[in-house]
Amino acid sequence: MGVHSGEDLLKHVGHDLACVTYGDDLMSGPSNVAVECERCGEVLLDFDVPPERLTRERALKMLTKGGADAYADLAAYFQISDEEIDAARDWKWEEGPKSFT
Ligand SMILES: [Zn+2]
Numbered sequence: 718m719g720v721h722s723g724e725d726l727l728k729h730v731g732h733d734l735a736c737v738t739y740g741d742d743l744m745s746g747p748s749n750v751a752v753e754c755e756r757c758g759e760v761l762l763d764f765d766v767p768p769e770r771l772t773r774e775r776a777l778k779m780l781t782k783g784g785a786d787a788y789a790d791l792a793a794y795f796q797i798s799d800e801e802i803d804a805a806r807d808w809k810w811e812e813g814p815k816s817f818t
Pocket of ligand 1: 728729730732754755756758768
C-alpha cells in the first residue's frame with residue numbers, strides 16, 4: 718500500500734487524486750486521512766489522525782447549523798437544550814447587521 722518511489726508515483730501521472738478521510742466519527746473526528754488515485758483506486762499516502770475530542774462548543778455549532786434533529790445524540794450527550802440552540806442561532810444573527818438589535 719502506498720507509493721515508496723518515483724516509479725510507483727509515475728504510474729499515476731495524469732490521474733485525478735483525492736484527499737479523503739476514513740473512520741469519521743462524530744465524537745472523535747476522522748481516524749485516517751489519505752491521498753488516493755481516483756482512477757486506480759489506490760492509496761498513495763495515508764496517515765492516522767489522533768482523535769480530536771468533540772468539545773461542547775463545537776457540538777453547539779453543529780447543532781445550530783445541522784439542527785437538533787440531525788444531531789439529537791450530540792444534544793443529549795452534552796445536555797444542550799433546544800433553548801440553548803435557539804439562543805446560539807439568535808446570537809449568530811446579532812453578528813450580522815447591527816440594526817437587528
Ligand atoms: Zn492512478
